[in-house]
Amino acid sequence: MAMQAYEIEELIKKTFPDAIIKIEDMAGDGDHYSCYVESHSFAGKSRVQQHQMVYQALDGRMGGQLHALALQTKIPS
Amino acid sequence: MTNLDPTISGRIKSEIDSQDVVLFMKGTPVFPQCGFSAAVVGVLSHLGVQFRGVNVLEDDQIREGIKRYSDWPTIPQLYVKGEFMGGCDIIREMYESGELMEMFNTHGVDVSPQ
Numbered sequence: 001m002a003m004q005a006y007e008i009e010e011l012i013k014k015t016f017p018d019a020i021i022k023i024e025d026m027a028g029d030g031d032h033y034s035c036y037v038e039s040h041s042f043a044g045k046s047r048v049q050q051h052q053m054v055y056q057a058l059d060g061r062m063g064g065q066l067h068a069l070a071l072q073t074k075i076p077s
Numbered sequence: 078m079t080n081l082d083p084t085i086s087g088r089i090k091s092e093i094d095s096q097d098v099v100l101f102m103k104g105t106p107v108f109p110q111c112g113f114s115a116a117v118v119g120v121l122s123h124l125g126v127q128f129r130g131v132n133v134l135e136d137d138q139i140r141e142g143i144k145r146y147s148d149w150p151t152i153p154q155l156y157v158k159g160e161f162m163g164g165c166d167i168i169r170e171m172y173e174s175g176e177l178m179e180m181f182n183t184h185g186v187d188v189s190p191q
């Protein structure tokens with residue numbers, strides 16, 4: 001069920017090649033991550049839309065294979 | 078909202094419209110059964126916002142349906158005046174930056190911080 005941090009990073013990187021990504025395994029169980037994504041693609045999008053874009057990049061794994069991913073998105077300043 | 082049974086989407090819509098602030102959550106406001114739901118309940122209580130909790134654990138159709146309805150894969154989900162505001166991360170972030178309070182004010186929802 002669990003996912004490795006590098007797999008999450010690869011999936012996000014595929015959709016957002018410019019992104020700065022920081023992933024932390026919060027519980028050390030490969031199932032509870034916090035993830036920071038900074039990308040120009042988020043410009044002009046609402047927070048909900050930004051998160052939806054990341055969830056789409058994860059291709060249905062969020063809420064299934066990935067139980068918990070605390071997400072923070074940012075537009076580069 | 079792809080392939081969502083109209084009966085289910087109708088039920089979801091009437092839940093969302095039942096009150097100004099509606100939280101789809103695991104468990105109830107008094108007894109949340111998931112840390113993420115508990116966190117949002119905590120924020121709303123702290124702001125003194127009246128809300129209605131919909132326990133998705135009691136209804137599988139709503140539990141799966143709400144994810145498609147909003148194109149959002151996780152629960153909790155907060156709706157204000159029919160508009161989807163976000164899940165736990167967004168609500169927490171908005172709370173910390175003060176935007177949540179502002180959003181309730183602009184939406185005409187009474188706030189009385191505890």
